[in-house]
Amino acid sequence: QVQLQESDPGLVKPSETLSLTCTVSGGSMRSYYWSWIRQPPGKGLEWIGYITYSGTTEYIPSLMSRATISIDTSKNQFSLRLISVTAADAAVYYCARGVFGAYCDSWGQGTLVTVSS
Amino acid sequence: QSALTQPPSASGSPGQSVAISCTGTSSDVGGYNYVSWYQQHPGKAPKLMIYEVTKRPSGVPDRFSASKSGNTASLTVSGLQAEDEADYYCSSFAGTNKFAVFGGGTKLTVL
Numbered sequence: 001q002v003q004l005q006e007s008d009p010g011l012v013k014p015s016e017t018l019s020l021t022c023t024v025s026g027g028s029m030r031s032y033y034w035s036w037i038r039q040p041p042g043k044g045l046e047w048i049g050y051i052t053y054s055g056t057t058e059y060i061p062s063l064m065s066r067a068t069i070s071i072d073t074s075k076n077q078f079s080l081r082l083i084s085v086t087a088a089d090a091a092v093y094y095c096a097r098g099v100f101g102a103y104c105d106s107w108g109q110g111t112l113v114t115v116s117s
Numbered sequence: 118q119s120a121l122t123q124p125p126s127a128s129g130s131p132g133q134s135v136a137i138s139c140t141g142t143s144s145d146v147g148g149y150n151y152v153s154w155y156q157q158h159p160g161k162a163p164k165l166m167i168y169e170v171t172k173r174p175s176g177v178p179d180r181f182s183a184s185k186s187g188n189t190a191s192l193t194v195s196g197l198q199a200e201d202e203a204d205y206y207c208s209s210f211a212g213t214n215k216f217a218v219f220g221g222g223t224k225l226t227v228l
Contacts, residue, residue: 101216103153107162
């Protein structure tokens with residue numbers, strides 16, 4: 001059974017860059033859409049974007065200018081980089097295995113990102 | 118403002134059935150058979166309960182069922198149990214963005 005585990009960036013200062021890595025174990029990275037989804041405290045879910053095994057990426061329009069998702073298939077990892085963070089980026093960030101960008105069938109436990117100076 | 122509209126809360130007594138609605142548009146719910154539902158307990162990651170409108174992943178009890186009519190999807194939980202108390206999020210593929218959008222979530226309370 002596939003398992004996903006996010007890295008823990010903890011506290012990020014405003015205007016700096018958020019970097020997260022998700023390590024995938026127990027399954028192949030082929031044929032899936034490796035996704036980042038976030039959830040601000042007390043709010044709903046927002047799909048940030050995804051990357052395929054071949055490196056194709058898609059992003060939510062509101063984050064397209066600030067987000068970059070990359071993949072390292074040799075390490076079974078994919079990453080999110082979000083530049084120029086503000087308080088609005090504070091959330092629990094989940095990595096997940098997406099199916100055709102339509103739904104996610106496996107999720108990491110989530111990592112809380114706090115934005116504060 | 119979430120893309121899909123869900124009631125903020127729903128409730129039922131143990132053993133009863135409760136339905137949660139999810140309303141979108143012809144660009145998402147009504148346009149694709151890729152509606153999914155997630156259960157989220159406090160402090161936990163979402164768990165996929167329903168995908169492709171009506172399908173249940175392995176291990177999800179058949180007390181959970183779902184349907185779609187036009188631009189509105191519904192999740193029904195039958196034979197409510199205490200452990201069903203959680204937040205439920207609907208989601209639908211929305212082709213324009215090439216990935217899914219979510220509802221705002223419904224807090225299900227088992228009385």
